[in-house]
Amino acid sequence: MKLSPENKTIKSMFRSYPIMSIPNFQRDYSWGRDYYGIFLQDAINSLIIGDEEITNTEYFIGTMVFSGSEKKDEYIEVIDGQQRLTVITILLSVITSKFLEIGENELAEATFSYIKTKDDYGRPIPKLKSITSYPYFEAYVQSLEKTTLLPSNEEETNIKETYDYFLLELKEENLRKKYRFNDIAYKDILIAIRDQILIMNVISILTEDKELAYKIFEILNAKGKNLASIDLIKNRIYEIFHADENAKDKTIEKQWEKIKIILRERDQDVGMATFFRHFWLSKYQKTTHVKLYDSFIKHIKINKDSYEKFVEDLHKEAANYMKIVNPNASDYDNRKEYNWLIQSLKSIELTFGVSQARIALLALIDLKSKEKISNQQFKGAVMYIENFIFAYSGLLKNQANIYEARFSKLAINLRKSTTKNNTNKILEQYLYKVFADRFPNKDEFVSTFSKLQYSKSNNATNTITKYALNKIAARQDNRDNYFDDSSIEHIINEDPHNKETLSIGNLICLEIALNCEADNLSFKDKVDIYKKSKYHQVMTFCSEYEDFTEEDIRERATKLGEYYYTEIFKK
Template identity: 45%
Template sequence: MNFKPDEKNIRSLLKSGCQFVIPRFQREYSWDKKNYQEFFEDMMNNLVASNGTISDDQYFLGTMLFVGNFAEKPDKPIEVVDGQQRLTTITILFSVLSDRFRELGEDTLSKQLFNYIMTTDDNGEEVRVLQSKSSYPYFVYYIQDREKQIKTEPSTEEENCIQETYEFFLQQTSENSLKKLLKKRMGDDIVNSISYVDILKALRDQVLDCTFISIAAGDKDQANRIFAILNAKGKRLAYIDLIKNKIFEELKDGVNGTFAEECWNDIKTTLNSGSETVGMATFFRHYWISKYKRCNASVLYDSFNKTIVKNETLYRNFLEDLLLNAKNYMKIINPRREDYNNRKEYFWLVQSLSTMNKTFNVVQTRIALLALYDIKERNLVSTDQFKKAILTIENFHFAFTAVCSMRTNNLETIYSRFAIALRKCTNKSDTSRVIDEKLIIPLNKLYPSYDVFVVKFKELFFTKKDEPTNVKCKYAIYKLNCFLSGKDVFEDDGSIEHILSETSGDHALNIGNLILLEGKINGDAGQKSYVEKIPYYQKSQYAWVKKFIKANKDWDESMFEGRAERLAAVYYKEILKRELPKGNMIRVEDVV
């Protein structure tokens, strides 16, 4: 195997100019109090003091495994294969220390430390040093935003772990807690002579100077082989390993053995074949609760044993169906027009799947989508009903997830019940009924009210900086433009235009000041005043732009809020197909 071990420290790693990505299929952040408390105490116990000063000492963090080339720097992100728990914990601790410095009025120290969390690319745009797909966007808002402008509550076990780790570090880094911990080892006189700021700086340096062995592999397969070697001893079998062993015990001889091994390998290869890959365990659970029964991972092996009778034929059929669903799963998370022979009637589908996966970053939807693909392939759903179901899910998550950031534990249950019922349909009439009763009606009950939606919609903004909120605002503008032009698919040449120039201030970033414009025209219009832009807008082929300049002879900041509210009302009524409150007489023409 071709890989290069190298000794690094945390300072050089986080200042390397590289972005580090924790893929969704990697283990979620799961350190409990025992883990992060031990890490924190190790850092504190390694500090040394003398003559009124405090400093750090050498500490070894072990091995970290990556996929990528550090020499390429910003060109390609580095994937973290082993080390995500430590790097996430360090990022959380740095966020806490940055907050502590800021509380003390040490804004320069706060900003400098935050540079290990957020850095800038060659264009001067802010980017996150560590990117976690499974905890996005919670990790961004709660840990990687120095201003913490967007308040959000944890909704998953991983997000709870992140919050608990942050709160633990926050409590432990108070002046009283730090000095109390140090006094146990150094004595009162020594600790009392050291300032609180100096203790925080020493803790910062202790983490930054931690060393580790960095192993950079050339590709994922190589990294997985290295990871298997590093973790060969004492590794507890996961449920997916137990299920695999159970199947292989039955299909172990001759042709059956060859079939089982080839089929299993085909499934793994399929799940690693796209730009977005997924682990076998994640896929298997989504498949299982889409077809058989909703259950937690901890009891999935038992559920498998109770549901799938131990039998050669049944196990072979199960593997074949698993492979078929793996292929559909990859179409869902890596949507490409090529998968549908570039037929225009499927462009909307590719767009919708991409939106759910990349823009809204929701994974529960895959449970329902797997079942929809299954009945589509069995010709048990009309094209109109198939489209209706998928757009229902997309529109719901725009309002519920992207705009209103609402949380519920019921979605997985809703999607599982819908998927299981859908797969049991035997004709198109049954399918239509299940889509209405098991999908649309339950989701309608969870929809945010108009009052909640409009408040959150009006907060959407778009900036050229790397902000997680950009994607949902951009999506809303593209969707409105589609509606006004009577199209299903976003314009290929469109770009977000700030009607009043973005340079006029943060207020100009608001959705009430945005419209879709051809990229070339947008570039030509530049930062001109609205009146100066009108001749450029007149060249646009977009119906929305034509209506806008006809309705607005001038444009200023006082018009933003009213327009944002009108956009929200039209979106809620016409795109989401929701009823407006009585007395709200919004018309489509008012969208300009």
């Protein structure tokens, strides 16, 4: 067994090791300010600051694991340590730029040599190579001349935010304000911070046996941070395929990369850890972040066939997941009969922001693809979930902590269904009955509903109120989806000083063109315009009201709430 653990400094690692390459199956750079901010603070706080000089002290930053040979290989793979190596490279890059700002070109060049060096032919070689963030990382961090390249995904955004944070924190005025550097020259302060980073101590474990490297990583992280779960699972999968005689390790690697691309190719990209946990809760077991890896070991057999099938399944579910998170008409071949579904999914995601619903929706979409649920059952379940979330969370503002366990149990049972009849029984038991105890009663719902308001200026309930009005207008026209040309009209002109005019009882959906025409006219003049509307709700309103008062507003608010409860909720 070829294994060489050594106590090294960052300086000796960056000087002696070949290119340190972060494979594309490793976790993207994901450190937030809580991590990189503390990293910088700890480095500076380790300095002993005197009146005229600064003394560096040793500081241990943990273990790093590499696969490869220091002497024989052109590059070694980073198995554990990519987050720290990335943030160190960013920090050294910022210090380089600070030296350039004050005209210390030689110091800048010396510092930059830990970021990029040159081979025997004078070609630039990065000390740290990141495949997933290339070319952004090299252009923005590992270059003396910064480009205007904009971040295109979450990882690149994190890199930029880290760089910009260090750039601000290492300004001379900010350093002097936060730390007692007194009369010490700014150049010497920067040198001290740089040297403090370079003398940081690491236990570096380098082995030519890649499988052993994965084992070491697993052992070191088995009881580690929550965010390591997905990495432990990924490394467990890669470990079993290492050096596969049929090159399946490359196939798995490409498949994993495709999953990451799927999760970030739409307007709203999603982290791998978030998707994986929702997928796991939807198919296998309700568990915490901490116990996710243990649950994986328990449920997935340790062999190549089961791991290969698992990754294929993960790829398919990732595509379905993004259809839930960011639905498009093209997901359903632009077929109008699915407009209701797109609208419903967008409401759950954007209007209410209840991401836990994805757990149940993943299972429902999977059943739909397998034809184990009828169109009517599918629509009924999705609409019930949307309606419950509106009533429980959107309107009554109850805590969302009830969702995860219930949706997980529903989803896991749905995936076991073999017939449409069996699916119906599962929906009755694990959706409709389980959530019935938390569905608000009519009085509670109507009382809160009647307090909804909408204003042309910002108002806390604008989004929910608009949602409710659109649902009512669509229902009164026997439509599943909203009118495309709808807008919110204040029947009695909005008066910021009179809250009654903001009430939902004073609001109605009206065509945009007619809304503009009605403008701030009197009620009697508006009615003539309302009569041009094709909306059934507006026609009914015109036949019911010859005049409209504040008392009518209060009564109508209650009626709308009652209508919603009986006709939309079907209670």
